[in-house]
Amino acid sequence: MIFLTIGTQFPFERLIRAVDEACAKGLFEEELFAQIGRSSYQPRHFQYTGSLDNGRFEDCVSRSTAIIGHAGVGTISMALQYDKPLLAMPRLAMYREHVNDHQVGLARKFASAGHILVAYSQEELPEKVRQLRDFVPRRRECQRQMVVSRIEKFLRQVQAECKSQEWM
Numbered sequence: 001m002i003f004l005t006i007g008t009q010f011p012f013e014r015l016i017r018a019v020d021e022a023c024a025k026g027l028f029e030e031e032l033f034a035q036i037g038r039s040s041y042q043p044r045h046f047q048y049t050g051s052l053d054n055g056r057f058e059d060c061v062s063r064s065t066a067i068i069g070h071a072g073v074g075t076i077s078m079a080l081q082y083d084k085p086l087l088a089m090p091r092l093a094m095y096r097e098h099v100n101d102h103q104v105g106l107a108r109k110f111a112s113a114g115h116i117l118v119a120y121s122q123e124e125l126p127e128k129v130r131q132l133r134d135f136v137p138r139r140r141e142c143q144r145q146m147v148v149s150r151i152e153k154f155l156r157q158v159q160a161e162c163k164s165q166e167w168m
Contacts, residue, residue, distance in 0.1 A: 001030060001031045001032070001033055001060075001063055001064050001065065002028060002030060002031070002032045002033075002064060002065060002066045002067070002068060002132075003032075003033055003034070003035075003060045003061060003063075003064035003066075003067050003068070004016070004019055004032060004033070004034035004035070004036075004046075004048075004067075004068045004069065005034070005035045005057075005060075005061075005067065005068075005069045005075065006034075006035070006036055006037050006039070006069060006070055007037060007069070007070055007072060007074070007075065008035075008037045008038070008051055009037075010037075010091065010097055010098060011037055011038055011039045011040070011097070012037070012039070012070055012089075012091060012097055013039050013040065013041040014089075014095060014097065014122055015068075015069075015070065015089045015122070015125075016034070016036050016039055016041050016043060017041055017122070018089070018119075018122035018125045019032070019034070019043070019046070019068060019125070020041075020043040020044060020045050020046065021122075022125060022126055022129050023043075023045035023046050024044070024045045025126070027126055027129045027130065028046075028129065029133065030065065031046075031047075032046040032047075033046065033047050033048065033060060034046060034047070034048035034049070035048070035049055035050070035051060035052050035057065035060070036048045036049070036050060037050060037051065038050065061078060061082050061084065062082060064084060065084075065085075066084060066085040066086070066087065066132050066135075067079050067084050067085070067086045067087070068086070068087045068088075068089075068129075068132075069086065069087075069088055069089075070088065070089060070090065070091050070097075070103060071088035071089065071090040071091070071103040071104070071106050071107035071110075071116075071118065072091075072103060072106070073106060075088065076088065076106065076110055076115070076116060079116065079137070080115060080137070080139075080140045083137070083139070084137075085116075085117070085132055085135045085136065085137050086115075086116045086117065086137065087116070087117045087118075087119060087125075087128050087129065087131075087132045087135075088103075088107050088110075088116050088117070088118050088119075089118070089119045089120070089121075089122075089125065090103035090104045090106070090107045090118070090120065091103050092104070104120070107120070113138060113140075114137065114138035115137050115138055115140055116137060117131055117132055117135050
Protein backbone atom coordinates (compact mmCIF):
# COMPACT_ATOMS: atom_id res chain seq x y z
CA MET A 1 0.00 0.00 0.00
CA ILE A 2 1.13 3.53 -0.76
CA PHE A 3 0.17 5.97 1.97
CA LEU A 4 -0.68 9.57 1.04
CA THR A 5 -0.56 11.95 3.97
CA ILE A 6 -0.93 15.69 3.81
CA GLY A 7 -1.02 16.47 7.50
CA THR A 8 -3.87 18.19 9.29
CA GLN A 9 -2.68 21.78 9.63
CA PHE A 10 -3.54 23.11 6.15
CA PRO A 11 -5.48 21.66 3.19
CA PHE A 12 -3.36 20.48 0.27
CA GLU A 13 -5.87 19.92 -2.51
CA ARG A 14 -3.30 20.39 -5.28
CA LEU A 15 -1.47 17.25 -4.16
CA ILE A 16 -4.63 15.24 -3.51
CA ARG A 17 -6.03 16.13 -6.94
CA ALA A 18 -2.72 15.31 -8.69
CA VAL A 19 -2.54 11.90 -6.98
CA ASP A 20 -6.19 11.22 -7.83
CA GLU A 21 -5.48 12.03 -11.50
CA ALA A 22 -2.43 9.74 -11.44
CA CYS A 23 -4.63 6.95 -10.04
CA ALA A 24 -7.19 7.53 -12.79
CA LYS A 25 -4.40 7.08 -15.36
CA GLY A 26 -3.36 3.78 -13.76
CA LEU A 27 0.07 4.99 -12.61
CA PHE A 28 -0.10 3.14 -9.30
CA GLU A 29 0.52 -0.60 -9.30
CA GLU A 30 -0.76 -1.04 -5.77
CA GLU A 31 -3.50 0.17 -3.47
CA LEU A 32 -3.35 3.75 -2.25
CA PHE A 33 -4.83 4.99 1.02
CA ALA A 34 -4.84 8.63 2.15
CA GLN A 35 -5.24 10.86 5.15
CA ILE A 36 -6.42 14.10 3.53
CA GLY A 37 -7.22 16.42 6.43
CA ARG A 38 -9.92 19.03 5.88
CA SER A 39 -9.91 18.95 2.12
CA SER A 40 -12.93 20.02 0.13
CA TYR A 41 -11.68 17.91 -2.80
CA GLN A 42 -12.80 14.31 -2.45
CA PRO A 43 -10.74 11.73 -4.32
CA ARG A 44 -12.61 9.35 -6.63
CA HIS A 45 -9.88 6.81 -7.35
CA PHE A 46 -8.55 5.79 -3.93
CA GLN A 47 -9.76 5.30 -0.39
CA TYR A 48 -9.22 8.07 2.13
CA THR A 49 -10.13 9.48 5.50
CA GLY A 50 -9.96 12.98 6.94
CA SER A 51 -7.81 12.12 9.92
CA LEU A 52 -6.34 9.16 11.74
CA ASP A 53 -5.55 8.67 15.39
CA ASN A 54 -1.87 8.19 16.22
CA GLY A 55 -2.06 4.39 16.36
CA ARG A 56 -3.80 4.01 13.02
CA PHE A 57 -1.52 6.60 11.41
CA GLU A 58 1.57 4.73 12.60
CA ASP A 59 0.07 1.47 11.35
CA CYS A 60 -0.46 2.98 7.88
CA VAL A 61 3.12 4.24 7.81
CA SER A 62 4.63 0.95 8.93
CA ARG A 63 2.52 -1.16 6.50
CA SER A 64 3.15 1.12 3.52
CA THR A 65 5.68 0.36 0.81
CA ALA A 66 6.04 4.09 0.09
CA ILE A 67 4.71 7.44 1.25
CA ILE A 68 3.52 10.46 -0.70
CA GLY A 69 3.16 13.70 1.21
CA HIS A 70 3.96 17.33 1.64
CA ALA A 71 7.58 18.34 2.20
CA GLY A 72 7.26 19.18 5.87
CA VAL A 73 10.00 18.25 8.29
CA GLY A 74 7.65 15.90 10.19
CA THR A 75 6.74 13.93 7.08
CA ILE A 76 10.35 13.73 5.90
CA SER A 77 11.59 12.67 9.36
CA MET A 78 8.88 10.03 9.62
CA ALA A 79 9.76 8.52 6.24
CA LEU A 80 13.45 8.42 7.18
CA GLN A 81 12.69 6.92 10.59
CA TYR A 82 10.62 4.12 9.04
CA ASP A 83 12.97 3.65 6.05
CA LYS A 84 10.15 4.39 3.60
CA PRO A 85 10.60 5.90 0.17
CA LEU A 86 8.97 9.35 0.15
CA LEU A 87 7.68 11.33 -2.79
CA ALA A 88 7.19 14.85 -1.47
CA MET A 89 5.54 17.88 -3.00
CA PRO A 90 6.28 21.19 -1.27
CA ARG A 91 3.35 23.32 -0.20
CA LEU A 92 3.48 26.78 -1.77
CA ALA A 93 2.41 30.11 -0.32
CA MET A 94 1.12 31.36 -3.70
CA TYR A 95 -1.63 28.72 -3.49
CA ARG A 96 -2.26 29.51 0.19
CA GLU A 97 -1.07 26.02 1.13
CA HIS A 98 1.30 27.48 3.73
CA VAL A 99 2.45 30.84 5.03
CA ASN A 100 5.77 30.74 3.13
CA ASP A 101 7.79 28.51 0.81
CA HIS A 102 10.15 26.96 3.36
CA GLN A 103 9.17 23.45 2.20
CA VAL A 104 10.87 24.06 -1.15
CA GLY A 105 14.23 24.48 0.58
CA LEU A 106 13.66 21.43 2.77
CA ALA A 107 12.72 19.35 -0.25
CA ARG A 108 15.80 20.45 -2.21
CA LYS A 109 18.12 19.69 0.69
CA PHE A 110 16.79 16.19 1.35
CA ALA A 111 16.45 15.34 -2.34
CA SER A 112 20.04 16.42 -3.07
CA ALA A 113 21.19 14.06 -0.30
CA GLY A 114 19.24 11.19 -1.92
CA HIS A 115 16.76 10.83 0.94
CA ILE A 116 13.54 11.69 -0.92
CA LEU A 117 12.02 12.24 -4.35
CA VAL A 118 10.40 15.59 -5.04
CA ALA A 119 7.70 16.76 -7.42
CA TYR A 120 7.88 20.55 -7.39
CA SER A 121 4.62 20.80 -9.34
CA GLN A 122 1.59 18.65 -10.10
CA GLU A 123 2.86 18.31 -13.68
CA GLU A 124 6.00 16.55 -12.39
CA LEU A 125 4.03 14.12 -10.21
CA PRO A 126 3.32 11.36 -12.80
CA GLU A 127 7.02 10.93 -13.67
CA LYS A 128 7.98 10.97 -9.99
CA VAL A 129 5.35 8.30 -9.27
CA ARG A 130 7.06 6.12 -11.87
CA GLN A 131 10.42 6.75 -10.21
CA LEU A 132 8.99 5.97 -6.78
CA ARG A 133 8.55 2.31 -7.77
CA ASP A 134 12.32 1.74 -7.82
CA PHE A 135 13.50 4.52 -5.50
CA VAL A 136 15.62 3.39 -2.56
CA PRO A 137 16.23 6.30 -0.20
CA ARG A 138 19.73 6.85 1.06
CA ARG A 139 19.86 6.16 4.78
CA ARG A 140 20.40 9.21 6.92
CA GLU A 141 23.45 8.90 9.12
CA CYS A 142 23.46 10.56 12.50
CA GLN A 143 26.34 13.03 12.64
CA ARG A 144 26.41 13.93 16.32
CA GLN A 145 29.93 15.36 16.29
CA MET A 146 29.07 17.74 13.45
CA VAL A 147 26.03 18.99 15.40
CA VAL A 148 28.09 19.37 18.58
CA SER A 149 30.75 21.32 16.63
CA ARG A 150 28.16 23.69 15.18
CA ILE A 151 26.65 24.31 18.63
CA GLU A 152 30.10 24.94 20.12
CA LYS A 153 30.93 27.41 17.33
CA PHE A 154 27.62 29.23 17.87
CA LEU A 155 28.18 29.44 21.63
CA ARG A 156 31.72 30.80 21.14
CA GLN A 157 30.30 33.49 18.82
CA VAL A 158 27.64 34.44 21.36
CA GLN A 159 30.26 34.53 24.12
CA ALA A 160 32.55 36.74 22.02
CA GLU A 161 29.68 39.13 21.23
CA CYS A 162 28.77 39.36 24.92
CA LYS A 163 32.38 40.10 25.88
CA SER A 164 32.71 42.78 23.20
CA GLN A 165 29.54 44.49 24.42
CA GLU A 166 30.79 44.49 28.03
CA TRP A 167 33.54 46.94 27.02
CA MET A 168 31.07 49.44 25.58
